[in-house]
Amino acid sequence: MGIREQLHDALDEQGFPRPTLLAEAMSRLDARQPTSKHQWQALVAACLAFAVVATFLVIRAHRETPNPVGNAPASCPVTLPPQPRFVPPAAYPGTPPGGESWYGTPALWTTLAPNGTWSDLPYANGVYTQKSFWWRDSYDWRSESGILQLSVSGVRTDGPAKPLTTSTVTSASATDIGSAMLVGIDIPAAGCWEITGQYKGTTLSFVVWVAA
Amino acid sequence: MGMTGEPDLISRATAGDKVAFEALLGPIVAPAARLAYAMLQDRAEAEDVVQEAAVKAWRKLGSFRPGADFKPWFLAIVANQCRMVRRTSWWSVLRLERTPADRSGSETNSVLSMDLRRALLALPSGQRAAIALHFYLDLPLDEVAEVLGVSVAGVKSRINRALKRMRPALATNEVLS
Numbered sequence: 001m002g003i004r005e006q007l008h009d010a011l012d013e014q015g016f017p018r019p020t021l022l023a024e025a026m027s028r029l030d031a032r033q034p035t036s037k038h039q040w041q042a043l044v045a046a047c048l049a050f051a052v053v054a055t056f057l058v059i060r061a062h063r064e065t066p067n068p069v070g071n072a073p074a075s076c077p078v079t080l081p082p083q084p085r086f087v088p089p090a091a092y093p094g095t096p097p098g099g100e101s102w103y104g105t106p107a108l109w110t111t112l113a114p115n116g117t118w119s120d121l122p123y124a125n126g127v128y129t130q131k132s133f134w135w136r137d138s139y140d141w142r143s144e145s146g147i148l149q150l151s152v153s154g155v156r157t158d159g160p161a162k163p164l165t166t167s168t169v170t171s172a173s174a175t176d177i178g179s180a181m182l183v184g185i186d187i188p189a190a191g192c193w194e195i196t197g198q199y200k201g202t203t204l205s206f207v208v209w210v211a212a
Numbered sequence: 213m214g215m216t217g218e219p220d221l222i223s224r225a226t227a228g229d230k231v232a233f234e235a236l237l238g239p240i241v242a243p244a245a246r247l248a249y250a251m252l253q254d255r256a257e258a259e260d261v262v263q264e265a266a267v268k269a270w271r272k273l274g275s276f277r278p279g280a281d282f283k284p285w286f287l288a289i290v291a292n293q294c295r296m297v298r299r300t301s302w303w304s305v306l307r308l309e310r311t312p313a314d315r316s317g318s319e320t321n322s323v324l325s326m327d328l329r330r331a332l333l334a335l336p337s338g339q340r341a342a343i344a345l346h347f348y349l350d351l352p353l354d355e356v357a358e359v360l361g362v363s364v365a366g367v368k369s370r371i372n373r374a375l376k377r378m379r380p381a382l383a384t385n386e387v388l389s
Contacts, residue, residue: 003375003382007250007348010325010332016255017245017262024259025241025266026234122297124260 071117072209076158076192078116079103079206089137092178106137108202119211127165127186128210133172134181134197150181150199157207158192218282226273233273237266240283243349244290250344251294253333261297265290284358287349291341291359331381339374342367 072078081101087094088102088109096102100111110133121128134150148171154164167184187193190212196205224232241262248258268289276285332340338360345356346367357364375382 003347004350006325006328006382007332007343010328011246011250011253011348013249013255016249017242017259021245021259021262022234022238022241025237025263026230028263028267029230029233029270122260124264 071115071119071211072192076116076209077207078192078209079112080116081112088135092135096177103206104135104204105202108134108136108197108199108204110134110197110204110206112206113208116207117209117211121187121210127188128190130185130187132166132183132185132195132197133177134183134199134204135178136181136199136202139181140179148181150183150197152183152185152195152197154185154187154193154195156189156191156193159189161189161191164188164193164195219279222273222276222282225270226276233270236282237269237286240286243283244287247287247290247341247344247349248294250332250348251291251337251340252297253329257297261290261293265293268293281358284355287345287359288361291337291345294341295337327381328378331378335374335377339370339377342370343374343378346371 081103086102086104086109089106096111099114102109103112104110118128118130121130123129132152134152148169150169152166152169156164165186165188167186169181169183172180172182181199185195187210190210192207193210194205194207196203198204218236221232221236225236244262244265245258248261249255252258252261265286269286272289276282332343335343341360342356345351345359346353351359353364353367357367360367360370362370
């Protein structure tokens with residue numbers, strides 16, 4: 001069997017892509033006219049001017065308000081890794097990938113983003129989306145039947161916002177993280193958020209800055 | 213080679229005609245989604261990428277080079293968008309929404325397919341895109357080169373390096389000469 005056939009065997013899925021994909025893509029187009037070359041040049045010039053002014057303002061703001069945690073403002077008490085750092089049971093890697101840090105207890109743990117900031121999150125339909133992973137010692141997706149008992153909630157602490165919503169919890173597994181519980185979360189506004197996970201009587205919370 | 217009437221559709225779309233843009237996009241939505249899926253191996257993310265690429269293409273039509281083909285231009289946007297998703301997503305995770313026992317097909321084929329998918333996912337994005345475009349979307353090497361913005365020799369080199377890395381997961385040995 002050739003590579004082409006093997007790839008089709010491995011990747012072809014019934015019903016993909018969904019028949020409505022083109023219509024959905026078209027519905028997302030804005031009414032703005034496509035940008036012409038001259039408009040692009042004007043746009044680039046405007047962006048450069050804006051960048052210069054913004055850089056000046058950011059530098060000045062940093063001088064006035066020292067910011068110890070990267071993008072998060074001092075008014076947002078983001079959760080940073082405690083010292084000593086939490087080390088999960090031996091079956092899991094000592095540190096998670098991606099520059100993140102483990103946080104929690106063997107009964108329930110998650111990860112903290114570098115500098116306590118979630119940045120560059122995909123933004124669509126008015127919400128920022130993030131994948132949130134949670135672990136529990138001896139958790140094994142094979143033995144967890146039915147609906148997973150993890151629930152994740154979040155409240156914005158620095159201003160009004162609609163409630164955070166979550167997807168159905170699913171299981172995830174990869175060689176560098178082991179078995180995990182995975183939930184997609186939709187965050188309706190940038191800002192300072194307290195995220196709380198609950199699993200079989202154990203609760204774990206952390207504060208994160210969601211960057212616009 | 214562009215499809216019949218493509219220059220006219222591009223010209224109308226550039227002037228803001230969404231119907232013309234839809235006519236341009238229609239025939240390549242499925243290949244674009246398959247490319248995104250081969251790159252990301254996540255159906256929802258792949259479909260999101262195609263939608264996002266469509267929005268970007270609509271906004272960038274003013275910079276489209278007259279006389280160029282729309283398909284490779286759009287696939288290049290899709291490939292770039294996939295790279296951005298890979299950068300912004302958390303980790304590469306195999307979602308297990310169904311247990312292996314739920315999956316249809318013979319166990320041997322499932323294992324082979326899983327090995328191949330993992331091997332594909334482990335490739336650098338440039339090599340993964342080259343493999344997907346040439347072997348999965350059946351694009352000739354010169355079109356793959358156009359999408360990736362490299363020479364044909366560069367595409368061959370990427371494919372051969374990718375095949376070498378994927379060899380343990382492949383049932384056959386193929387090399388581009």
